[in-house]
Amino acid sequence: MTTVLDTPPLALYVHFPWCVRKCPYCDFNSYATRDGFAEEAYVGALGEDLSVQASAVHGREVISIFLGGGTPSLFSPRAMARVLETVGHHLRLASDPEVTLEANPGTIERGRFAEYRAAGVNRVSLGAQTFDAGRLRALGRIHSPEETRRAVEELHAAGIANFNLDLMYGLPGQDVEGAERDVREALLLAPAHLSHYQLTMEPGTVFAARPPPLPEEEVTERMLAVCEERLRAAGFSRYEVSGYATPGHQCRHNLNYWRFGDYLGLGAGAHGKLTQAAAREIWRTVQPREPRRYLASAGAGNRRVVPAEDLPFEFMLNALRLVEGFEAGLFPQRTGLDWEAVRPTLDQLVGRELIVREGTRYRATPLGLRFLNDVLMHFLPESRQTGG
Numbered sequence: 001m002t003t004v005l006d007t008p009p010l011a012l013y014v015h016f017p018w019c020v021r022k023c024p025y026c027d028f029n030s031y032a033t034r035d036g037f038a039e040e041a042y043v044g045a046l047g048e049d050l051s052v053q054a055s056a057v058h059g060r061e062v063i064s065i066f067l068g069g070g071t072p073s074l075f076s077p078r079a080m081a082r083v084l085e086t087v088g089h090h091l092r093l094a095s096d097p098e099v100t101l102e103a104n105p106g107t108i109e110r111g112r113f114a115e116y117r118a119a120g121v122n123r124v125s126l127g128a129q130t131f132d133a134g135r136l137r138a139l140g141r142i143h144s145p146e147e148t149r150r151a152v153e154e155l156h157a158a159g160i161a162n163f164n165l166d167l168m169y170g171l172p173g174q175d176v177e178g179a180e181r182d183v184r185e186a187l188l189l190a191p192a193h194l195s196h197y198q199l200t201m202e203p204g205t206v207f208a209a210r211p212p213p214l215p216e217e218e219v220t221e222r223m224l225a226v227c228e229e230r231l232r233a234a235g236f237s238r239y240e241v242s243g244y245a246t247p248g249h250q251c252r253h254n255l256n257y258w259r260f261g262d263y264l265g266l267g268a269g270a271h272g273k274l275t276q277a278a279a280r281e282i283w284r285t286v287q288p289r290e291p292r293r294y295l296a297s298a299g300a301g302n303r304r305v306v307p308a309e310d311l312p313f314e315f316m317l318n319a320l321r322l323v324e325g326f327e328a329g330l331f332p333q334r335t336g337l338d339w340e341a342v343r344p345t346l347d348q349l350v351g352r353e354l355i356v357r358e359g360t361r362y363r364a365t366p367l368g369l370r371f372l373n374d375v376l377m378h379f380l381p382e383s384r385q386t387g388g
Contacts, residue, residue: 005336006007008261010057011064011090011253014083015267016072017291020310022108023140025199028268029289030070034090038295043079043299047086047265049287054090056274056283057264060218064253067121068183073103075117084120091264098123098252100164105151106143113151113158123251125164125195126151129187135171138212139199145185152189162249169227170220171199172212179223183230192249196227197242198359221370231251240321241369259316259326260334268294280336281381311335312342313379320355320372325332325363343376 018037019030061143065087067080084099100123101116113124130136131145148165154164165186169179186194187254198220201208215223226236236244240258243251256263265272269289275282288294306314315335332339346362349355354368354375368375 002334003332003338005275005277005280005282006333007060008062008259008334009063009256010089011066011261012062012270013068013074013253013263013267014087014269015265015270015287016042016067016069016075018036018074019069019071019270020074020104020142021140022217025139027202027205028070031291032269037074037291039075039079041295042291043075043082043086043293046083046266047299049298049301050090050264052070053264053272053285053301057091057262059092060262061094062087062097062264063094064256065100067099067101069102071104071107072101073107073112076111077119080116080121081119085161097208100125100251102127103141103149103151103229107142108147108151108154110154113154114161117158117160122160123162123164124160125166125193126155126156128165128186129168130171132171132174132182135174135178138172139168140206149189149243152191156190158272161190162192164251165182165189165191165337166195166197168197168199168213172214173224176222176226176380180226180230183227185304187230187234193245193251194231194236195229195242196224196244196298198224199276208267239323241372258322259286259330260315260318268374275334282311282335302385308337309381311337312345313376313381316342316379317376320364320368320375323363325356327360328362329362342379349375349378 013281015029017030018033020033022030022032066082067136080101087093099121101121102125126148128148129139129141131148133145135143167182167186171183199214201211231238231243231244235246238244239242239250240254243254262273262275264274265285265287268287268291270287273282274285282305283303284306285303287303288297315331319330328339332340333335349368350357353365354371355362356365364372
């Protein structure tokens with residue numbers, strides 16, 4: 001049975017790879033600025049990259065822009081304005097695109113958020129992580145709790161009410177009360193969105209090589225339950241695995257990821273996903289990872305067609321993060337595959353109470369969300385499954 005492959009909404013991700021210092025838990029493509037960084041050259045390279053990649057989207061409308069990193073707030077408002085002007089020159093923007101800037105509280109100078117807003121930023125994601133000064137130091141963060149509070153004051157003064165706070169739990173030496181205290185402190189700052197995620201030991205990081213003592217699993221599970229209840233009482237709804245939002249403030253950019261939408265990826269190491277409906281292909285793109293290589297060859301990234309056998313896993317990797325799950329019809333629309341490619345596996349997981357079916361909608365149960373990685377393994381091609 002032949003299905004129609006739709007052209008989904010399109011977003012833009014722009015990567016800024018430098019940080020003041022590399023955090024020991026971080027596995028993102030980021031580099032410490034010991035010798036400074038090439039702001040002008042990098043912005044120019046982003047323009048070259050976009051000029052090459054823009055032809056692949058054929059004038060499609062861009063619904064959101066995410067300026068991520070690294071620490072994008074190391075770049076001046078003038079540089080960000082130049083980036084966004086270049087984007088507007090090459091791409092067709094929606095009438096009200098969401099434009100998010102990731103920022104580190106330790107890199108914000110007085111008045112900068114107002115200048116970022118003037119440049120076109122209308123949403124900010126602030127890396128608070130915790131309000132415990134000792135645990136911030138243990139995480140290798142360069143800011144203090146007070147700097148987070150001052151940065152939020154700057155956001156409110158700049159008129160940017162739509163902002164996210166990143167919070168981590170399961171930190172070295174943390175107890176349930178400490179995790180809940182962080183959420184209480186965050187709520188006092190009136191964010192519109194809160195990302196609440198557990199510290200994990202990612203391969204290749206300092207923490208993976210020298211793991212700190214972490215709370216037991218039952219303690220972190222209690223942290224999550226208590227903090228979720230605290231957020232719910234404050235008017236926040238959990239809409240994805242680690243995302244909580246007040247009404248109308250879900251991150252549109254991330255929702256496009258989770259619904260298996262398309263996105264251009266600009267910058268060192270940036271990944272992209274592009275649907276070519278006429279050719280019935282889905283492309284994955286990646287740019288050179290190391291900044292010097294990227295500066296020397298912007299726009300010369302690699303592109304590959306995603307094999308059909310990988311699409312069930314890639315779709316579910318995103319869609320099952322959403323608390324609401326997905327409509328069955330979205331799978332063939334976004335992958336071009338027949339529903340039968342996943343129905344037997346979903347039925348099996350429904351029987352194990354890891355997935356729930358409500359009419360034509362499928363979503364992970366609380367147990368399924370808790371063990372989401374194990375659930376997703378069932379959608380890998382048989383040759384890559386390691387057990388079930």
